[in-house]
Amino acid sequence: MKVVVCVKQIPDPADPGELDPDTKTLKRDVKLILDESDSYGVEMALQLVDDAGDGEVHLVSMVPNNEVSGLRTALAMGAAGATLISDECLSGSDALGTAKVLAKAIAAQEPDLVLSGTESSDGYTGTVPAQIAELLGLPSVTFAKEIAIDGGTAKVKRQTEAGYDDVECPLPAVVSVTAGVVEPRYPSFKGIMAAKNKPVEELTVEALGVDPAEVGWAGSRQDIIDIAAAPVREAGEIIEDEGDAHERIVAFLDELKVL
Numbered sequence: 001m002k003v004v005v006c007v008k009q010i011p012d013p014a015d016p017g018e019l020d021p022d023t024k025t026l027k028r029d030v031k032l033i034l035d036e037s038d039s040y041g042v043e044m045a046l047q048l049v050d051d052a053g054d055g056e057v058h059l060v061s062m063v064p065n066n067e068v069s070g071l072r073t074a075l076a077m078g079a080a081g082a083t084l085i086s087d088e089c090l091s092g093s094d095a096l097g098t099a100k101v102l103a104k105a106i107a108a109q110e111p112d113l114v115l116s117g118t119e120s121s122d123g124y125t126g127t128v129p130a131q132i133a134e135l136l137g138l139p140s141v142t143f144a145k146e147i148a149i150d151g152g153t154a155k156v157k158r159q160t161e162a163g164y165d166d167v168e169c170p171l172p173a174v175v176s177v178t179a180g181v182v183e184p185r186y187p188s189f190k191g192i193m194a195a196k197n198k199p200v201e202e203l204t205v206e207a208l209g210v211d212p213a214e215v216g217w218a219g220s221r222q223d224i225i226d227i228a229a230a231p232v233r234e235a236g237e238i239i240e241d242e243g244d245a246h247e248r249i250v251a252f253l254d255e256l257k258v259l
């Protein structure tokens with residue numbers, strides 16, 4: 001079984017850098033790391049291939065500056081290889097432009113299953129996986145907490161607010177994996193050394209067969225009108241108990257509409 005996992009490489013959330021005032025996008029000319037949201041997809045894929053007894057996990061990533069640091073982390077976890085798409089003309093791509101590029105790279109791998117995160121940690125539109133499925137004409141299942149493969153069928157427990165739905169769909173399919181549902185393995189020393197020699201195919205937009213007019217600033221159908229710094233978090237209110245603390249806490253929670 002061949003599982004392709006979409007892996008986004010993002011600026012380290014602990015030191016995310018700055019927004020570019022001209023383009024109003026995040027400057028990504030810093031070291032990028034594997035988005036934690038995608039480590040769950042990688043782990044899920046490795047477990048499914050283990051369960052199947054044969055097959056491999058292949059990664060696809062669209063990123064500026066041919067960055068591979070995050071990919072190497074996922075390769076060290078056990079993925080067999082990767083496709084990296086990096087091109088000047090991709091700058092300014094919106095979610096649909098990103099999906100068009102990833103869909104082409106995925107199709108070339110002829111996978112049985114495509115996994116992704118539910119939403120990335122930096123852009124978090126949560127739209128790319130469903131767009132990939134639509135572009136490839138494949139079933140889309142979102143918010144997976146468990147996946148089992150039964151012949152040519154994916155059986156997915158799809159997380160909901162109330163619990164989960166059981167969803168079945170034919171393979172190949174695109175399934176987005178909810179964060180936190182599996183424990184991503186730590187790369188072993190052997191895995192880190194092996195990752196250095198695993199194949200990473202680097203492709204341009206032209207090599208992929210995508211029209212440059214459909215991606216980047218040229219193809220983006222969204223405009224960023226304005227950006228603003230997130231408000232500084234204010235100190236919380238400390239409630240001293242003078243016999244009425246419980247009432248004040250209930251009133252506060254009621255005001256937040258969480259009761």
Ligand SMILES: Cc1cc2nc3c(=O)[nH]c(=O)nc-3n(C[C@H](O)[C@H](O)[C@H](O)COP(=O)(O)OP(=O)(O)OC[C@H]3O[C@@H](n4cnc5c(N)ncnc54)[C@H](O)[C@@H]3O)c2cc1C
Binds near residue numbers: 064126224
């Ligand atoms: C007008 C506009 C301009 C932008 N300009 C830039 C820019 O110049 N440079 C830039 O870096 N970003 C830019 N962005 C943001 C970037 O395009 C988004 O990050 C991208 O579209 C993915 O959307 P998302 O992060 O919301 O994905 P989500 O839908 O939240 O991601 C869900 C999952 O899809 C997969 N996925 C998403 N993106 C990738 C990827 N790149 N590679 C592999 N898997 C992926 C991952 O598995 C991820 O967990 C721009 C966005 C807009 C709207």
